[in-house]
Amino acid sequence: MVRVLLADDQALVRAGFRALLAAQEGIEVVAEAPDGAEAARLAVTYQPDVVLMDIRMPGTDGLAATRLICADPALAAVRVVILTTFELDEYVFEAVRSGASGFLVKDTEPADLIQAVRVVARGDALLSPGVTRKLIAEFASRSRPRSAPPSASLDVLTDREREVMALVAGGLTNEEIAAKLFVSPATAKTHVSRAMVKLGARDRAQLVIWAYESGLVQPGWS
Template sequence: MTITVLIADDQALVRSGLRAIIESEPGMAVVGEAGDGAGAVEAVRRLRPDVALMDVRMPRLDGLAATRALLAAAVPVPTRILVLTTFHLDEYVTEALRAGASGFMLKDATADQLVEAVRVVAAGEAMLAPSVTRRLLERMAQDERPDPDRAREIRELLSVRELDVLLLVARGMSNAEIGTQLHLAATTVKSHVQGVLAKLGVRDRLQAAVAAYDAGLVRPRAAAPKDRGTPGR
């Protein structure tokens, strides 16, 4: 099945370069372009691509506001947003993730890294530049006060095993690593992850990690939380 992509960037040369990379890859097609955030919102709503490559700094409406408009609406679009920027600044990343983006990459990424990111995001997973993942989530936890009500809600929603899985997802572990840590089969971990996403009402494991940090269930550079739920659930 072909992965459809929309490119939103205010520089025509950048759009052309991204189009060339995407269209040279089998199984991918660029279905539209936008030169500003407002145009990106209109194009995504009209074309419904699988993935939108969204620049941060654009006229009329920046990429973060455009992402919020698309994903925080009463009826959010199914499109996955992959934010691209030249700015290696945490605040851009945190704003994008809180807006609902499924990934963040710097524009100095290689063509292969970009293609892989599109595939990962289109498959419903989350993508962050490896250099910012852990530092980003810890920064989010430091900047925001934990929400005890949300933490209580999450504990009530999830089983003990699902909560174990969520805490390890929030620490950036893959399904294989989680399976090793908890002595579970990969298929069992995948099932638990899907259950966590459904119960928390989030789109992917990155958004689940954000929820765990925001609730204070995971703290920066700390040991795993002691309170992991009510035994026997």
């Protein structure tokens, strides 16, 4: 059972999401929050698998709430998905950098929303290759060019894991990585998972951040 917490200051929006998700087999809406502070509190109480977090709320907004949730070791298994009106909302990038597992626009098709909840609950991110690439483009536009070699923090990775990590940062799916490296998708997924574990990345989104911030890849690289 996938347990979901809804955080949005509009009661009608929450009601719509609740009706949609509650009608799905294997999904349960455990709580609703009208602001970020309440969302963070309820996350501790209910330990949901996924928090659907509106980014613009009064008081404690979704960005601050995401930081609170993702920084709490007791909530390490909780995944935050940002809800926004625009695909490249100015705050979405910082939310993902703070630990969110991805984002959805509020007019996402119902089937895509349901699928996204299930995907994120499994620990996968981001929600689609297209979204991954948009995040990468945004990150690259904000990154400063580096001339230094990759950070020593990546020494825990094997050469193959570094190679796979760079491909993840290029927006490739496991299937595309597998085809490029002539391995099976299962093997590619294993390399991605091992890299995340070794670096302490919550998910694929943070692996992308690690790749850029360590200097493993640089903006403009293909």
